[in-house]
Amino acid sequence: MLAVRPSVDPAQREFLDLCIAACGKRDFSPAVQHDLRVMSEKHGIVGMVDRVFPDNGFSIIRATGALPFGIPAADRLRIAALSVCMEEMFGKDCPGGSVEYIPDGIARFHEVQPRDRRTLLTVLRTVRAIQKGDIPARPLNAPCGRCSYKEKCDNSGGRRLSELL
Numbered sequence: 001m002l003a004v005r006p007s008v009d010p011a012q013r014e015f016l017d018l019c020i021a022a023c024g025k026r027d028f029s030p031a032v033q034h035d036l037r038v039m040s041e042k043h044g045i046v047g048m049v050d051r052v053f054p055d056n057g058f059s060i061i062r063a064t065g066a067l068p069f070g071i072p073a074a075d076r077l078r079i080a081a082l083s084v085c086m087e088e089m090f091g092k093d094c095p096g097g098s099v100e101y102i103p104d105g106i107a108r109f110h111e112v113q114p115r116d117r118r119t120l121l122t123v124l125r126t127v128r129a130i131q132k133g134d135i136p137a138r139p140l141n142a143p144c145g146r147c148s149y150k151e152k153c154d155n156s157g158g159r160r161l162s163e164l165l
Contacts (some may be wrong), residue, residue, distance in 0.1 A: 018103065019103050019105075023105040025105055026106070028107065031053060033052040034051055036048070040089075043081075044124075045081055045084070045124070046085075049082055058094070058098070059099065059100050059107065060075065061099075062075070062100065062102065063102055064103065066108065070108075071099050071108055077119055079112060080116040083097060083112050084117075096110050096111040097110060098110070135149060
C-alpha cells in the first residue's frame, strides 16, 4: 500500500490495514488487465472495468462493505452495462461480472438477468429523452416536494382531496 501511496493519511491507515487483512484471507483471481475502458457504440455508453480475467470475465471494485447477501441494484445495472460493452468490444459472450468489496474481502458474481438488460435499456431511453430536453414521466410516489423541476412537471396525476379543501 505504501508503495502506491506513500503519503497515506494516518487516520485512514487503520481502515486500510483492516481492508488488507480482510483481502488477505481470500484468494482473488489474478487479472490480466486493470482499468480497462470499455464502450458500446450501439448503445452509446462508455465505462471502466477495474479488473479483467483471462476468461473474459471482469470485476468492479467497491470500497464499501458488502450487503449481507446479494448485490445492490446500481451495481447490477453497472455490471449489465459493462457486460454489453465487453460483448460488443470482444465479440464474446459475457454473462456477468463480479463486485469485489474490499473492506470485507468478498467477491460476488452477478449473472446478468433479462430484467437487468430491460432496466438498462429503459435507463438509456430515459437518459436520451432528458438529453433532448424532455422531462421524464412522474414516477409513482414521486418526491415532488423537494424536486427542482416541480414547476415544470406535468402534474396530471390528479389532485388529492386535501388539496381541494
